[in-house]
Amino acid sequence: MSEQEQSLFAAPPMGEQERMVEAILFASTEPVTVAELRSRMPHGCDPAEALAYLRKRYEGRGVHVVKVGDAFAFRTAADLGFLMSRETVETRKLSRAAIETLAIIAYHQPVTRTEIEEIRGVAVSRGTIDLLMELEWIRFGRRRMTPGRPVTFVVTDSFLDHFGLESARDLPGIKELRAAGLLDSRPSPMAPPSEDEDEPQPGQSELFED
C-alpha cells in the first residue's frame, strides 16, 4: 500500500483534529455534543481527546471551553463580563416565587408539583411553571411511579448553560444540603396543613441518577 493511500484512510493527526473541534465549537452558539462532533469530523477521529487538548489550550484565555451536560461550548471568561455591557441582553426579572421554584426543581429533581408546594408551603402559580418552561430552564421528567403517576420536573441543559454548570451535581452547596438531609423528601408524620395527596416516595432518593 502506498503511503498516500494509507493517509487517505487514517484519521487526521491530533493537532488537526483539535483545529476541527475548535472551528466547530467556535462557529456555534449552542453547546455541541461529542457525538455530534464525531459525526461531523472525518472517520476515525477522537473528538474527546481533541477536546481535552483544546480545553487545556484555552485555560486562562479570554474565552474558555466549558462543559454543559454532555456538550461543549466556547464562552467568554466571566471575569471579563465588565467589558461586555454592550452585549448584555436585558433579561426579565424573575419573581421570587419563580426563582425559588427553579431552585427547588434544580436541587430536588425530579420533583412533582406537590413536592414543590410542600417545600414552599404555598401553591405553585400557573404562570411560574409556564415561565420557567418558556425560558427552557425546566422540562417534564419521567412520571413518578406512584398512584396518580404525577409528572415530574427537571432542569434542562439550557439551565446548566445559563448558570455555567457542567451538571446538576455541580449546583452550589448541593453536597452539603444532601448531607444535612435537606434534600430528602421526609414524610410528614401526619398530613400537615398543606394537602398533599401522593405519599412521599422512598424512591426519590435516587436523585440525579444518570
Place this chain on the structure above:
Amino acid sequence: MSEQEQSLFAAPPMGEQERMVEAILFASTEPVTVAELRSRMPHGCDPAEALAYLRKRYEGRGVHVVKVGDAFAFRTAADLGFLMSRETVETRKLSRAAIETLAIIAYHQPVTRTEIEEIRGVAVSRGTIDLLMELEWIRFGRRRMTPGRPVTFVVTDSFLDHFGLESARDLPGIKELRAAGLLDSRPSPMAPPSEDEDEPQPGQSELFED
C-alpha cells in the same frame, strides 16, 4: 505618587489586554474596530498591539482573526469550511396542522387517520402525514383489526428523543397542562381559530387509506 496609586491607573498587562480583545471579538455580533475596542477597554490600553498578538496566536489554528474593512472578527479557518456544512440547516416551525396531528398521534397512539380527523374536526392532508414521516417522528403502527383494517400511526423513538421524553406516557395530561398554566381558559389571541379551518370533510378520509 505611591506605587499602589500608580498601579491603579496603569493599563493592564499586555497579556490581559489580549484576553480582553479576544473576549470582545468573540462575543460581538459584528466585527469590531480598533476605536471601538479602545472605548470599551480600560483606560491606557493599546488594542492595536493586543490585536497583533492575538492574530499571531491564532495563526494556523482552527479559527483566525480576520480584518473586515476597518474592523476585526473571528472566522473559522477556510480549509475547515467542509465541517460547517451542517451548520446551515434551515429550521422552520411546524405548521399548526402538523403540530396538532403530531400531538394527537402522540397522545392517542396507535391512532387511525379517521380518528385524527374526528379529533381535529378537519381532514388531515397527505402532506402533513408525509412531513411527519419524513421527520421520522411518526411511523405506521399495526393495522386496526376492524372492518377495512385501517393503518394506524404511532410516534417513533426519534420523536421521544427530540422532545426529551422517556416514553409517550410521560406526556402531561390535560389536568396537568392546566395546572402548569399551559392551558388558558380563554382562547389564545395569538391562535385565531380560523387559521386553517378547512371545511370538515368526513367523506374525505378514505382518500388516503391504502
Place this chain on the structure above:
Amino acid sequence: MAEQDDWIEAERNATAERLAAEALIVDVDGFEGPLDLLLTLSRTQKVDLRRISVLQLAEQYLAFINRAASLRIELAADYLVMAAWLAFLKSRLLLPPEPGEAGPSAEDLAAHLAFQLERLQAMREAAARLMGRDQLARDFFARGLPEGISLHRKVTYDASLLDLMRAYARLRTKDEFRPFVLDRKHVFTMEQALERMRGLIGYVGEWADLQSFLPDGWDVSPMARRSATAAHFAAILEMAKRGQVAIRQSETFAPIQIRRGPE
C-alpha cells in the same frame, strides 16, 4: 431617677416591639404563605433553626393571627388553617399524651415543622446562590456571530414539546371556545307551534292547561321548555285573535288554560 429611666426604657422597648409587630402585619401581603411567615417569625428567636422552640413559634404565630384579626386584616384561608393546626400542636405539646393514643407524637410533629422551616430556608439560600452565579449573556457570553454559510441548504422542521402540548390542549378544549351561534336545536318556532295547535285544538272541549300541550321531549331542559312555552303562547294568542281558542288565567302566574274557541 434611675427608676424613671428604666421605666422610659421599658416604654421605649414596648413601643419598638409594637411597631415591629405592626410593620409585620402591614406586610402580610408580602408573605408567600404561612410557612414563609413562620420562617420570618422564627428569626426573632435568634437561634439556629435546628434549636428553634416550636412551642414559642406557635404562640408567636397565633399572636400574629389574633393581631391581624383585631386590625380587621383579611387573611387567606391557608393562614387560618395553619393557625388551627398550630393551636392543636400547641395543646398537644403542653398536655401530657393520653395513654394509648395513636398517631404521631407532638414532638414528631414539631420536629417535622422545624425540618420544613429549615428546608425552606436552605432552598432560599440555594436560590440566592444560584442567582448569584455568573450567568450567560450577563457575565459570560456565547459566540456573537455564529457562522452558518454553506452551499448545502437543507430545510428541517422543528417544534418544541411546549408547542406540542399547547396544540393538544387547544384541541382538547376546542369545544369550550366554540364561537357563539344561535342554538337552533332548542328553538321551537311560533310557526311550528301554530301548526301543532291547529291540529290539536279540535280535541279541546274543556279547559286544559297550556303546559299539557307542549310537545314530548321539550320539557327536559329549561331552555327547550322556555322556547316551546313561548312559541305555544304566541301561537294561542294568534289563534285567540282569530277566535279559534279561548284563553283564561285565574291570577298572575297561575297556569294558562285554553279550550276550543266559540267560532
